[in-house]
Amino acid sequence: MSTAADAAEPGGRIRRRSPITGRTVATAVVLGVLIYLIIGPLVMLFLSTFRDSHGALPFSPIATWTLDNYPAVLGRESTWRLLINTFGFSLGALFLGFTVACMLAWLTERTNMPFRNVLFVAVVASLGIPNVIIGIAWDLVLNPVNGLVNVFLRQTFGFARPGPIDLYTLPGMIFVQGISLVPITYLLVSAAFRAIDVSMEDAGAAAGAPFRTVMRRVTLPLLTPALLSAFVYQFVTVVESFDIPLVIGIRAGIPVLSTQIYVQAHPASGLPEYGLASTYSLFLLAIALGPLVLYNRIISKSERYATITGRGYTPRRIDLGVWKVPAALFGLGFVILSFVTPALTLFWASIQPFYALPSAESFARITFAAYGEVFRNPATLRAITNTLVLAVSVATGTLILGTLVSWILVRTKSRARVLLDLLAFLPHAMPGVIIGLSILLIYLIMDRALPFPVYGTLLIIIIAQSTQYVSLATRLMSAGIAQIKLELEEAADISGASWGATVRRVLLPLIRPAFINGYLLVFLGSIKNLTLPLILGTPQTVVLSTLVFGFWDKADTASTGAVGILALGITVVMSIFLRRATLRGGTLIA
Numbered sequence: 001m002s003t004a005a006d007a008a009e010p011g012g013r014i015r016r017r018s019p020i021t022g023r024t025v026a027t028a029v030v031l032g033v034l035i036y037l038i039i040g041p042l043v044m045l046f047l048s049t050f051r052d053s054h055g056a057l058p059f060s061p062i063a064t065w066t067l068d069n070y071p072a073v074l075g076r077e078s079t080w081r082l083l084i085n086t087f088g089f090s091l092g093a094l095f096l097g098f099t100v101a102c103m104l105a106w107l108t109e110r111t112n113m114p115f116r117n118v119l120f121v122a123v124v125a126s127l128g129i130p131n132v133i134i135g136i137a138w139d140l141v142l143n144p145v146n147g148l149v150n151v152f153l154r155q156t157f158g159f160a161r162p163g164p165i166d167l168y169t170l171p172g173m174i175f176v177q178g179i180s181l182v183p184i185t186y187l188l189v190s191a192a193f194r195a196i197d198v199s200m201e202d203a204g205a206a207a208g209a210p211f212r213t214v215m216r217r218v219t220l221p222l223l224t225p226a227l228l229s230a231f232v233y234q235f236v237t238v239v240e241s242f243d244i245p246l247v248i249g250i251r252a253g254i255p256v257l258s259t260q261i262y263v264q265a266h267p268a269s270g271l272p273e274y275g276l277a278s279t280y281s282l283f284l285l286a287i288a289l290g291p292l293v294l295y296n297r298i299i300s301k302s303e304r305y306a307t308i309t310g311r312g313y314t315p316r317r318i319d320l321g322v323w324k325v326p327a328a329l330f331g332l333g334f335v336i337l338s339f340v341t342p343a344l345t346l347f348w349a350s351i352q353p354f355y356a357l358p359s360a361e362s363f364a365r366i367t368f369a370a371y372g373e374v375f376r377n378p379a380t381l382r383a384i385t386n387t388l389v390l391a392v393s394v395a396t397g398t399l400i401l402g403t404l405v406s407w408i409l410v411r412t413k414s415r416a417r418v419l420l421d422l423l424a425f426l427p428h429a430m431p432g433v434i435i436g437l438s439i440l441l442i443y444l445i446m447d448r449a450l451p452f453p454v455y456g457t458l459l460i461i462i463i464a465q466s467t468q469y470v471s472l473a474t475r476l477m478s479a480g481i482a483q484i485k486l487e488l489e490e491a492a493d494i495s496g497a498s499w500g501a502t503v504r505r506v507l508l509p510l511i512r513p514a515f516i517n518g519y520l521l522v523f524l525g526s527i528k529n530l531t532l533p534l535i536l537g538t539p540q541t542v543v544l545s546t547l548v549f550g551f552w553d554k555a556d557t558a559s560t561g562a563v564g565i566l567a568l569g570i571t572v573v574m575s576i577f578l579r580r581a582t583l584r585g586g587t588l589i590a
Contacts, residue, residue: 285430439460
């Protein structure tokens with residue numbers, strides 16, 4: 001008797017398939033790649049917690065083995081205060097970011113809100129602004145002493161100085177971080193909103209359920225994998241983020257766990273304590289693993305959330321009626337907060353010899369000389385080229401790897417599933433500074449044994465960023481694959497299609513929206529990533545983020561703004577291009 005592992009050939013003969021299938025090879029290759037990318041940095045991180053380096057690298061000759069780092073971290077009362085600050089900051093920012101992102105995703109993907117494609121581009125384009133620049137921009141706008149808004153309010157309404165708005169508070173940090181989370185969260189969930197089969201919602205409405213009940217009992221449960229996946233990823237994003245906590249939180253006297261790690265590795269004075277930084281990082285890693293348990297329980301039952309079947313469907317858009325104008329104003333308000341305000345701040349800084357509040361005197365000083373100086377600088381062309389090569393390489397590699405990992409996690413019962421999921425998630429729980437340091441140490445040791453140099457080249461940054469973003473690609477693609485009925489792949493398998501043909505002809509066309517969103521997200525993340533290029537880069541591997549940081553570090557605000565506007569322009573072009581590619585994705589888009 002033939003089985004599903006057999007296929008009929010012309011003439012009635014049965015062709016038996018090799019026990020070594022494409023699935024088996026793919027699983028082995030993916031597992032090998034993840035072990036190579038992740039185990040090395042993870043082992044380096046763990047071993048560093050037992051090293052007392054006193055300012056040297058953890059494995060330098062003067063470093064010694066010690067157990068003192070653990071009691072030094074866990075025994076400090078300040079550690080528990082850090083946890084309270086961290087959880088308050090993280091949960092507040094997540095609540096704000098998720099609320100706004102889900103509303104925007106629903107409006108742009110499921111309704112007839114006007115200018116939704118323009119809103120998509122504007123929301124996603126804000127990803128190109130590095131978080132450190134977002135923090136600086138809002139500092140310039142809401143600084144309680146001389147922030148633009150506060151100066152205007154004091155002059156108009158007579159409020160006392162400082163204030164009346166104080167950015168240097170926990171709510172101020174939550175506001176800026178929450179706004180910065182929205183574009184990433186939006187990309188993580190928008191493909192799922194787009195792919196829902198509205199026949200299920202229609203059935204609820206036909207049964208007499210009001211709109212709110214349909215949303216609560218049908219739509220939101222179907223979105224559970226995508227929403228939970230985004231929540232897990234963004235929870236760790238906030239916990240490990242140090243850009244905005246560094247710019248705002250340190251001045252506010254509100255330290256969080258991420259800034260503590262950064263301060264230990266990059267103290268303002270004294271010598272770095274990499275052993276303590278690694279121990280704090282391991283503590284962060286333990287905190288981040290908690291949500292993964294809940295996520296695995298949901299994704300293991302992913303078939304119940306599938307909405308894409310063999311039947312054709314065309315998602316219809318909900319008519320907002322009189323709510324079109326409020327919806328458009330909501331979208332416009334977010335664009336002003338997330339994109340226009342930072343962009344105008346960058347542009348204003350780029351046309352001023354030195355930064356000053358808008359006034360008659362500052363308008364008289366307007367000059368575009370910074371743009372000429374930036375484009376005459378040979379490092380700028382090198383940075384643009386390196387940035388595009390880096391972003392394309394990392395986005396392509398991680399999305400292919402993430403798709404394979406996600407398919408194995410969602411579709412197979414492989415014994416390697418638990419290990420694959422753990423390996424794919426771990427890099428996101430490791431701060432970028434630790435990933436960069438670990439990979440730097442690894443290739444300083446391995447470079448002599450390799451047939452070609454890695455240290456000091458763009459390849460080492462590509463490897464580091466691929467390690468950091470593989471968890472994002474996996475979370476996003478898992479949610480996308482979970483929405484596709486397994487019966488479609490089983491039908492191809494029964495018809496005799498190979499695993500590769502099934503993936504190419506059935507799976508990939510259906511997950512195209514999620515893949516494009518993920519590609520865009522990783523591409524933009526690679527452009528704005530500062531930590532890894534800063535640790536691993538050389539003058540020959542300069543990228544736009546390190547170029548911006550270099551100008552900012554030299555207090556050259558004009559050049560900082562000019563390069564920031566250049567980076568923003570690249571992201572806008574990519575956003576438009578990929579949005580058009582998404583709209584050509586077939587029946588997934590109304």
